[in-house]
Amino acid sequence: MSKRVEADYDVIVCGGGAAGVGAAVGAAKAGAKVCLVEKYAFLGGAATNAQVLAYCGFYQQGEAPVQAVGGVGAEVVAEMQAFGFPAAPHRSETTGNWIIPLDPEILKHALDRLVRRHGIAVKLHTRVAAVTRTARLLEGVTLAGMGGRTRAAAEAFVDASGDANLAMLAGVDFRVGDYENRLQAVTLPMRIGGFDPGRSIDRKALTDAIVAYNRSGRYPIARTDGGIIVRLPGSRDVWWMIVDLAMPDLSSESFTAAEMTARDMAFEYMTLLRDTVPGFERAFLAATGPQIGIRESRHPRSRYEMQAEDVLSGRLREDGIARAAWPIELHGEAGKPVYRPVGGAGYCHVPYDSIRAFGLDNLWYGGRVIGADPDAYGSIRVMGTAFATGEAAGVAAALSAGRERPADPAAVRAQLSRQGALV
Ligand SMILES: Cc1cc2nc3c(=O)[nH]c(=O)nc-3n(C[C@H](O)[C@H](O)[C@H](O)COP(=O)(O)OP(=O)(O)OC[C@H]3O[C@@H](n4cnc5c(N)ncnc54)[C@H](O)[C@@H]3O)c2cc1C
Structure with missing residues (x-):
């Protein structure tokens, strides 16, 4: 990648859900100047905009909770605890999976405190509405807020919008739903x-x-x-x-x-x-939330699409940048969730190429927009895993900003480990 000295930021993150917060804080910890853009008036994504009041994916399945997500996700949990909220693992009586029940107002406040502490330029009430790009690089975004439209440029970008809005605006190919365009309930x-x-x-x-x-x-x-x-x-x-x-x-x-x-x-x-x-x-x-809970929308093209077999076999890889520990949970038929457990050691790796956009060298994905086939998607989309893939995307973007080439997975893994993430 060539360095463009006029950039306002090193990294712009679109979307302030679990993945976007993970990306913004992850990038800031890696030394980047970061802008986080969120269309609602608060951070948290589905937890705060759709009352999805439990973090899944922080722990592996089993009798006792074994941690699968550290780093920024763990910092968010600690922030809620520091505020007096008893954020702790709870075993669901119907599924046997470990979740962390939430309070949306505590979470909003905890996330405000976290992003401020890390010096992130947060723009709430603001939507990423358009992009400029060259053949291989994103250059800038148009931000639509209460005050009108402004432009912001960056060296690297993270799409953590859940709905792949940044990738779509950038012209990246995407599929809607599964391979037959069927959406989860x-x-x-x-x-x-x-x-x-x-x-x-x-x-x-x-x-x-x-x-x-x-x-x-x-x-x-x-x-x-x-x-x-x-x-x-x-x-x-x-x-x-x-x-x-x-x-x-x-x-x-x-x-x-x-x-x-x-x-x-x-x-x-x-x-x-x-x-x-x-x-x-x-x-x-x-x-109820400001909006209904949307499990699935667009899947932008990535350099690798995680496969069901990666999850079912618990596949570990040298270029793994996050752990996915939630079972494959599918809602093909409304109200009838089906679960399939993660194999191997109880988690599988998310490979680096799943968080890299196809055809653009400075766009990374975090959260439910990462590359995954319809079954693997049933595992990786949960918020604990979204913190982890978001943090990895933010770190990769920060390490790549202003460099000729995108950071390699070994450098991303090393920085993630320094930040306390589990890889
Ligand atoms: C009904 C339901 C139940 C679920 N149950 C659980 C559960 O119990 N536990 C769990 O962990 N997961 C659960 N999930 C899955 C989980 O909520 C999502 O997959 C997860 O929130 C994905 O995180 P994310 O950060 O990728 O996206 P999101 O949480 O969707 O966050 C994306 C953010 O981007 C913002 N955004 C989008 N476009 C733009 C734009 N153009 N400009 C600026 N901002 C933008 C959005 O406002 C949003 O805040 C559930 C989902 C649903 C729908």
Whole structure:
């Protein structure tokens, strides 16, 4: 890569979810001048914009939690703990997987503190709206914010937008959904207040209520096991994932229908809870997110697409830059998740070429936009892994900024290890 001295930043990161925060902090720790751009008013991605209130992928499957993600992800967890929030591994009673339940307000604040401490130029309420590029390099982005449009240039870029918006604007090829363009289901996670503090959740009463509801209810519930229902630390609210919808495509019409139908379903299911499950008599819908939870959208072309076999065999590699430890979790049919465990030592490596854009030498991917086939995607998309792939993308971008060639995987791995990441 040739150095362009007029650049405003060494690294621009598009998207402030788990991957974007991982990338921005990772790049800053590697010495880069970093700009982090986020279209919402807060960081956190799906955790804060869609009420996805549990970090998955931080631990391997098993009786005891074995850590798979360190570095920036671990720093975020420590930041929440330092603020008095008991962020800790919890074993899901339905799946047996280890998760870290979250509080969205604590998380927003923890992420603000973290990015400030690392001196990152954060632009909230700002969307990456256009790019300029040459044949092999991205040069700059147009940022659309409340004050209008501005331009920013950088030496290297990270797409951590979840939806591959930066790569799409840059003209990188992408597929939508799986190889037949089928998308995983969307879900509207619900946060429920007013549950009796003296009770625990009666799953038998819940599953009986679902069976009865499904005989004549307007929106039959596919998760007949009651879905993911967890009492959250801190607020003691209940987090419930039960509202699932198939997504035919990415059109505005389909998203409008999904958002409106999902809200209708949420209120219908609240009535069911209040009427039938002990302890929920005074419960109410405290919050849904600013948007529905989108599991899958665009997959931009990368230099390597992780394969299901990489995950199922627990494949380790010399150019591994992150650990993926979450089982393959597929939501092909709304409300009927299917799990397949990670093989080998309980995690597999994400190879360096999965986070490198095809055809552009200074664009890296973090989070759910990295290269993966439809099954491997079911593992790598979770937020713990997104912190790790994001941090790797940020480090690679920082080490490559202003250099003739992109950093090699050994240099990226060495820097990640110095930052406490697990590779
Ligand atoms: C219903 C549901 C349940 C899930 N359950 C879990 C779970 O329990 N645990 C778990 O770990 N994972 C879960 N996942 C998966 C996980 O939430 C996502 O895969 C993960 O958030 C991906 O992280 P990311 O940082 O790549 O993307 P995101 O979290 O989507 O963050 C991308 C960010 O980029 C921003 N952005 C997008 N475009 C632009 C732009 N042009 N300019 C500026 N900003 C932009 C977005 O606003 C967003 O903040 C779930 C997902 C869904 C939908």
